[in-house]
Amino acid sequence: MLDYKLLAALAAVIEQGTFERAGQHLGLTQSAISQRVKLLESRLGCPVLKRTHPLSATDVGQRLMNHIQQVRLLEGNLIEHVPALGPIEQRLRIALNADSLATWWCPATASLATEPAGLIELVIEDQAIGLKRMQEGDVAACLCSSEMPIQGARSHFLGHMRYRALASPDYVNRYFPNGTTSEALSQAPALVFGPNDRLQHDYLASIGYHHTFPYHGCPTVEGYLRMALNGWGYGMIPEIQAPDALKEGRLVDIQPGTWLDVPLYWHHWRQSSRWIETFTQQLIKQAPQWLKP
Amino acid sequence: MLDYKLLAALAAVIEQGTFERAGQHLGLTQSAISQRVKLLESRLGCPVLKRTHPLSATDVGQRLMNHIQQVRLLEGNLIEHVPALGPIEQRLRIALNADSLATWWCPATASLATEPAGLIELVIEDQAIGLKRMQEGDVAACLCSSEMPIQGARSHFLGHMRYRALASPDYVNRYFPNGTTSEALSQAPALVFGPNDRLQHDYLASIGYHHTFPYHGCPTVEGYLRMALNGWGYGMIPEIQAPDALKEGRLVDIQPGTWLDVPLYWHHWRQSSRWIETFTQQLIKQAPQWLKP
Numbered sequence: 172m173l174d175y176k177l178l179a180a181l182a183a184v185i186e187q188g189t190f191e192r193a194g195q196h197l198g199l200t201q202s203a204i205s206q207r208v209k210l211l212e213s214r215l216g217c218p219v220l221k222r223t224h225p226l227s228a229t230d231v232g233q234r235l236m237n238h239i240q241q242v243r244l245l246e247g248n249l250i251e252h253v254p255a256l257g258p259i260e261q262r263l264r265i266a267l268n269a270d271s272l273a274t275w276w277c278p279a280t281a282s283l284a285t286e287p288a289g290l291i292e293l294v295i296e297d298q299a300i301g302l303k304r305m306q307e308g309d310v311a312a313c314l315c316s317s318e319m320p321i322q323g324a325r326s327h328f329l330g331h332m333r334y335r336a337l338a339s340p341d342y343v344n345r346y347f348p349n350g351t352t353s354e355a356l357s358q359a360p361a362l363v364f365g366p367n368d369r370l371q372h373d374y375l376a377s378i379g380y381h382h383t384f385p386y387h388g389c390p391t392v393e394g395y396l397r398m399a400l401n402g403w404g405y406g407m408i409p410e411i412q413a414p415d416a417l418k419e420g421r422l423v424d425i426q427p428g429t430w431l432d433v434p435l436y437w438h439h440w441r442q443s444s445r446w447i448e449t450f451t452q453q454l455i456k457q458a459p460q461w462l463k464p
Numbered sequence: 465m466l467d468y469k470l471l472a473a474l475a476a477v478i479e480q481g482t483f484e485r486a487g488q489h490l491g492l493t494q495s496a497i498s499q500r501v502k503l504l505e506s507r508l509g510c511p512v513l514k515r516t517h518p519l520s521a522t523d524v525g526q527r528l529m530n531h532i533q534q535v536r537l538l539e540g541n542l543i544e545h546v547p548a549l550g551p552i553e554q555r556l557r558i559a560l561n562a563d564s565l566a567t568w569w570c571p572a573t574a575s576l577a578t579e580p581a582g583l584i585e586l587v588i589e590d591q592a593i594g595l596k597r598m599q600e601g602d603v604a605a606c607l608c609s610s611e612m613p614i615q616g617a618r619s620h621f622l623g624h625m626r627y628r629a630l631a632s633p634d635y636v637n638r639y640f641p642n643g644t645t646s647e648a649l650s651q652a653p654a655l656v657f658g659p660n661d662r663l664q665h666d667y668l669a670s671i672g673y674h675h676t677f678p679y680h681g682c683p684t685v686e687g688y689l690r691m692a693l694n695g696w697g698y699g700m701i702p703e704i705q706a707p708d709a710l711k712e713g714r715l716v717d718i719q720p721g722t723w724l725d726v727p728l729y730w731h732h733w734r735q736s737s738r739w740i741e742t743f744t745q746q747l748i749k750q751a752p753q754w755l756k757p
Contacts, residue, residue, distance in 0.1 A: 224520075225659070269687075272690075273690075277693070277694050360583060366480060385583055386583065388584070388586060389565075390588050391686075393565070394570065397570035400570070401570050
């Protein structure tokens with residue numbers, strides 16, 4: 172069998188980001204961690220870590236992480252049947268988009284909070300690329316806008332998240348006095364979440380605008396909403412994130428009657444732990460309360 | 465003078481993360497960008513980019529970014545006096561902590577939204593390390609818990625952000641029926657924002673607990689608050705982020721009468737643009753409404 176002491180050191184480095192924190196996490200010295208990773212690399216004959224900051228896995232390292240993730244899930248199942256083995260820390264890593272975490276995720280999974288089967292680690296990733304994190308072995312499950320499951324995994328459709336292009340009424344008067352003309356869209360600053368956020372581009376293309384546009388960058392969901400409310404720009408905001416602001420007219424559509432529906436799929440390894448099964452059942456049951464069919 | 469065409473290509477790559485996006489940003493092909501960066505490297509005789517994902521700057525590259533940032537600020541000043549030069553896109557990059565952006569930042573700067581002097585790009589960085597981003601030339605200003613300005617910059621004290629260790633009443637009954645004993649703290653899951661988030665450690669040390677503790681990881685402010693409200697764990701939450709939940713008793717202190725006050729300083733280059741000056745005056749004037757002295 173593989174030497175899991177070495178693999179555990181690698182996983183701790185990737186998950187904690189530095190040798191020092193990996194050592195703290197495993198109760199070892201930094202140099203012990205470093206020796207284990209070096210030993211692993213010399214046995215494999217190739218590097219498993221890129222010496223970036225934070226440290227990241229090479230292609231080979233990612234394959235090992237993927238394997239570690241799946242072994243951990245199997246261990247979780249085993250411990251349920253042979254509790255004497257435990258407690259092994261079972262930490263479930265889940266990638267999801269920031270908008271879901273800010274809206275429906277917590278109420279939908281609330282009933283799992285009171286008796287957690289272990290610890291969870293949420294990882295934020297744009298819905299367009301969460302699946303990549305799973306493929307890299309970095310997470311055990313993810314929410315993603317792509318349906319196609321990766322090899323060895325399953326996907327479940329949960330529903331659509333409806334995004335509307337919203338801004339403050341004051342902003343709309345200032346920049347769109349004659350509606351969303353091409354001239355106005357080329358001048359009016361949008362709000363963009365980050366370099367992977369293409370929602371504004373997709374929306375503008377859907378209403379027939381294909382040119383560049385100015386934008387302010389704001390990489391958190393709550394900051395994004397507040398910047399829209401304060402009149403910095405317009406942006407694609409989940410309808411369910413701002414029901415009060417919409418009802419009270421503090422946010423309005425820049426072009427009423429238009430929106431983008433983004434599908435969300437839940438992906439998990441086929442050989443999953445019971446805990447992921449519980450999450451899966453809960454999400455399938457609860458998501459329709461918040462997401463569009 | 466330096467060849468700013470090459471420097472602009474480098475800046476676009478660092479700020480956009482890939483050659484492809486840098487090309488889109490500057491209206492050039494990916495290969496033109498790549499050639500410019502290579503030419504810059506061959507003239508300098510050393511690499512300016514680390515080929516990581518996303519791409520990042522080497523030490524030399526960071527010095528160049530720092531220089532570019534300051535030249536941009538000077539250009540902004542110049543254009544105010546010689547508008548015929550414009551429009552040069554003036555994009556102000558500011559690093560701040562997610563908690564500030566989720567609470568007092570937007571109301572404090574709201575009056576600047578209606579007549580922005582350019583586009584802003586907010587970069588989220590833990591208050592303990594925002595200054596590093598400025599030092600690296602990645603941002604023109606930052607909010608940081610450290611007072612000491614870096615060379616060529618100024619700092620202004622804005623106030624303290626008060627963090628309290630909060631959880632749902634149900635969670636407190638479940639894990640702390642006899643108060644925050646060492647035994648209980650070793651079992652009760654905390655919420656931790658990310659690997660740079662030491663607030664929970666600092667708080668626990670301040671109440672005399674120095675051992676390890678279990679935690680769920682949750683890297684967004686609104687998700688963090690929601691997980692606390694739903695009983696997943698306790699965590700250090702800014703008092704001003706949850707006034708209603710505190711008043712209504714949906715969140716309570718795990719040990720009443722204890723908290724952490726984190727100072728916030730505003731740092732900016734001494735040779736700043738007028739726009740940063742406006743931000744600085746606005747923040748100094750408004751912050752006391754939300755922050756403790």
